[in-house]
Amino acid sequence: MSGGSYYVPETSKWPILGSLALGAMMLGSGVMLVHGAVGMPVMLIGLFGILTVMGFWFRDVIKESRGGLYDDQMDRSFRWGMAWFIFSEVMFFAAFFGALFYVRTFALPWLDGEGAKGVASLLWPDFTASWPLLNPPDSSIAGPTDTFSPWHLPLVNTLILVSSSITLTVAHEALKEGLRATARNWLAGTVLLGLCFITIQGVEYYEAYAHYGITLEAGIYGATFFMLTGFHGLHVIIGTIILAVMLARVLQGHFTGEDHFGFEAAAWYWHFVDVVWIGLFLFVYVF
Amino acid sequence: MAFHFPKPTPEQSTTTADAGLADSHHHERPRGLMRWVLTTSHKEIGSLYLIFSLTMFFIGGIFALVVRAELFQPGLQLVEPEFFNQMTTMHGLIMVFGAVMPAFVGLANWMVPLQIGAPDMALPRLNNFSFWLLPVAFTLLLSTLFMPGGAPNFGWTFYAPLSTTYAPPSTTFFILSLHLAGISSILGAINIIATILNLRAPGMRMMDMPLFVWTWLITAFLLIAVMPVLAGVITMMLMDINFGTSFFSAAGGGDPVLFQHLFWFFGHPEVYILILPAFGIVSAIIPTFARKRLFGYASMVYATASIAILSFLVWAHHMFVVGLPLVAELFFMYATMLIAVPTGVKVFNWITTLFRGSITFEPPMLFALAFVVLFTIGGFSGLMLAIAPADFQYHDTYFVVAHFHYVLVPGAVFAIMAAVYYWLPKWTGHYPHERLSQVHFWLSVIGVNLTFFPMHFSGLAGMPRRIPDYALQFADFNMVSSLGALLYGASQLVFVLVIVMCVRGGKKAPAKAWEGAEDLEWSVPSPAPLHTFETPPNFERPVH
Numbered sequence A: 001m002s003g004g005s006y007y008v009p010e011t012s013k014w015p016i017l018g019s020l021a022l023g024a025m026m027l028g029s030g031v032m033l034v035h036g037a038v039g040m041p042v043m044l045i046g047l048f049g050i051l052t053v054m055g056f057w058f059r060d061v062i063k064e065s066r067g068g069l070y071d072d073q074m075d076r077s078f079r080w081g082m083a084w085f086i087f088s089e090v091m092f093f094a095a096f097f098g099a100l101f102y103v104r105t106f107a108l109p110w111l112d113g114e115g116a117k118g119v120a121s122l123l124w125p126d127f128t129a130s131w132p133l134l135n136p137p138d139s140s141i142a143g144p145t146d147t148f149s150p151w152h153l154p155l156v157n158t159l160i161l162v163s164s165s166i167t168l169t170v171a172h173e174a175l176k177e178g179l180r181a182t183a184r185n186w187l188a189g190t191v192l193l194g195l196c197f198i199t200i201q202g203v204e205y206y207e208a209y210a211h212y213g214i215t216l217e218a219g220i221y222g223a224t225f226f227m228l229t230g231f232h233g234l235h236v237i238i239g240t241i242i243l244a245v246m247l248a249r250v251l252q253g254h255f256t257g258e259d260h261f262g263f264e265a266a267a268w269y270w271h272f273v274d275v276v277w278i279g280l281f282l283f284v285y286v287f
Numbered sequence B: 001m002a003f004h005f006p007k008p009t010p011e012q013s014t015t016t017a018d019a020g021l022a023d024s025h026h027h028e029r030p031r032g033l034m035r036w037v038l039t040t041s042h043k044e045i046g047s048l049y050l051i052f053s054l055t056m057f058f059i060g061g062i063f064a065l066v067v068r069a070e071l072f073q074p075g076l077q078l079v080e081p082e083f084f085n086q087m088t089t090m091h092g093l094i095m096v097f098g099a100v101m102p103a104f105v106g107l108a109n110w111m112v113p114l115q116i117g118a119p120d121m122a123l124p125r126l127n128n129f130s131f132w133l134l135p136v137a138f139t140l141l142l143s144t145l146f147m148p149g150g151a152p153n154f155g156w157t158f159y160a161p162l163s164t165t166y167a168p169p170s171t172t173f174f175i176l177s178l179h180l181a182g183i184s185s186i187l188g189a190i191n192i193i194a195t196i197l198n199l200r201a202p203g204m205r206m207m208d209m210p211l212f213v214w215t216w217l218i219t220a221f222l223l224i225a226v227m228p229v230l231a232g233v234i235t236m237m238l239m240d241i242n243f244g245t246s247f248f249s250a251a252g253g254g255d256p257v258l259f260q261h262l263f264w265f266f267g268h269p270e271v272y273i274l275i276l277p278a279f280g281i282v283s284a285i286i287p288t289f290a291r292k293r294l295f296g297y298a299s300m301v302y303a304t305a306s307i308a309i310l311s312f313l314v315w316a317h318h319m320f321v322v323g324l325p326l327v328a329e330l331f332f333m334y335a336t337m338l339i340a341v342p343t344g345v346k347v348f349n350w351i352t353t354l355f356r357g358s359i360t361f362e363p364p365m366l367f368a369l370a371f372v373v374l375f376t377i378g379g380f381s382g383l384m385l386a387i388a389p390a391d392f393q394y395h396d397t398y399f400v401v402a403h404f405h406y407v408l409v410p411g412a413v414f415a416i417m418a419a420v421y422y423w424l425p426k427w428t429g430h431y432p433h434e435r436l437s438q439v440h441f442w443l444s445v446i447g448v449n450l451t452f453f454p455m456h457f458s459g460l461a462g463m464p465r466r467i468p469d470y471a472l473q474f475a476d477f478n479m480v481s482s483l484g485a486l487l488y489g490a491s492q493l494v495f496v497l498v499i500v501m502c503v504r505g506g507k508k509a510p511a512k513a514w515e516g517a518e519d520l521e522w523s524v525p526s527p528a529p530l531h532t533f534e535t536p537p538n539f540e541r542p543v544h
Helices: A014-035 A037-066 A072-111 A153-177 A180-212 A219-252 A261-286 B010-017 B021-025 B032-038 B042-070 B081-116 B124-146 B171-198 B211-243 B256-273 B276-290 B297-313 B326-338 B340-354 B363-386 B388-394 B398-428 B434-460 B472-504
Strands: none
Touching: A014 A037, A014 B124, A014 B171, A072 A219, A072 A261, A072 B171, A072 B211, A072 B256, A153 A180, A153 A219, A153 A261, A180 A219, A219 A261, A219 B211, B032 B042, B042 B081, B042 B124, B042 B398, B042 B472, B081 B124, B081 B171, B081 B211, B081 B256, B081 B276, B081 B398, B124 B171, B171 B211, B211 B256, B211 B276, B211 B297, B256 B297, B276 B297, B276 B340, B276 B363, B276 B398, B297 B326, B297 B340, B326 B340, B326 B363, B326 B388, B340 B363, B363 B388, B363 B398, B363 B434, B398 B434, B398 B472, B434 B472
């Protein structure tokens, strides 16, 4: 505990601007989905607005941190904040993993007539459960024609992401030792690996739509595949941006061996994204 | 508990003199509207949350009165069935996400820092962001009423496929507004957790914290655990509606029942999010006005934690009639009944605190006592509903409506009102008008019971919920319910009157506004100056 040095910012315009921007983004997205492209400008204004607000908000925090306004207690507030934020992300992915497991373990076998009730099988008597589900129950929905082998692009991506966690740890250790150039190089490598992952995932999505018939509309397999890998991919993109910002801050000399929670929070986030990928690799691709 | 407080430091002493002067050593603060828009003060943000919540309480209440007016007599009189469904849906959504949750967050904002001796919330700017997302979210939600096809009409539980395949176009906007409210809740909960874990006064251990702080710590954990699951399930809805995925469509290999599992995995902890802070409030008020230490402090903490853990294991008791395997019916039945144990511990502790106390019946105490009695009635009807074979009869009848309104209205809402009466002297420096508060209390108690008690009977007799018309034999019960609802709704105008009068003036309150109150918030002046505990107080453990 510190004695009365906890920094309480006076006022800030970023929260209100941020919520208005987020509101505009949601409103614009809704109009786009329901009424078409007329919502696009509002959505873009909102998106640009929230990104700008985040930029300025983080700039303020960095200024205050470098201005020496934060004490150890403030540092712990940031640590708790980031840790619980990552926990909320874990639960978000848990919803999608839960959907995947429920469908594979219960819904599909029941549609196939398994279980004491066995009523669901009356809907589509010819349906046979399988995973990956290539033949959805109703003929109006075209299933995938084929699925990916986990041992090609997905394995490469797994190796890339696991390596990136290692390179990031090396960068972190170097930073703690005060070896700024080493930290910079390994961090740059990590960002590069993140970009490789995103590119390969892009190639895989192209392949999915162009040659495998795996689409959002391709029944539950396509739905779970794209939502799980899609939200993960989004998190990799965000994580890469965060790491790139950290790289810029390392170059600026913002961090010391003792005081670099911004970097550490980014590392926590990146490792979390890595762990989610391991889950995806196992349960979306391999098993 | 009896705490011993150090003498205020010189700096704190100056702040006691005049809240306005206390600002002088800070920057020039914005005036007027901008003061509220840009604020980072936990007190001002707390007030914003509470005012927002009260506004939503009236909007949701008007929707409920539309429902009750239509149900006053059998037959269709006032509104189209389609609009009736929109009213039941919007009433539930507004009350749960717009009224009760923000009210508790507002109380947490005001009181948690004061009760643990913190200068503010851990992350004050994030706090302001959390609040201002709410008006944006609920403006978007309410705007669906004016959209082609009308507002969401599938009930507050928005079961697929009603909310996907057969939903009005406005459902997309409903999903996006719920995303905003969810972000607000998660960020708010992160802030509260960080505050409690990190900003306690030196010397205050976890087991020294007032129960309101404890219950909010556990509530915040529940929020962070389940609001993302809600975000996940509404995202799946969004994809099913707009991008052709098959999460909740059996034709593509998905399952509408999957929606219910995901929704209630969020939904059941959610109902404890709506009640745990209420437990904390009542655990503060009853010892104060019984002038006795809370009986069984540690067991209260453990009971709260047990309820939170069990809340993750009972979700399918909302789905007994959906066609679950027998083993699931049994598991969820017994797990649900287990919750009665820690809840019983709490009720026992409140009653035992009252036992041989020197009880007085100030307005907060009246509401707290009504809470204990009426919430317990709702708890018992919950136990009846937990019995799976019996639930086959009760399911989707007015008995369920009676049950959850008993735990939410004389439960959560009465606790919020009790908290407002309890802490108004701390917020405004004045006591609320005693006579008018009593009028508000008695009208509310009579109104609530007139409204919801007959629903037990109409439900057991088989009246289905969410139906604008009904068979003749339910007419008398419904007429009583509707009259009660009108009385309860109208009596809330007295509540507003009391609050407005209390803000403008009234009997002056000292720092320790209630004789038997012991927690840290009563050591700062009334009204609490804008900045409190800038230097953390030294917390000394009470000696018993």
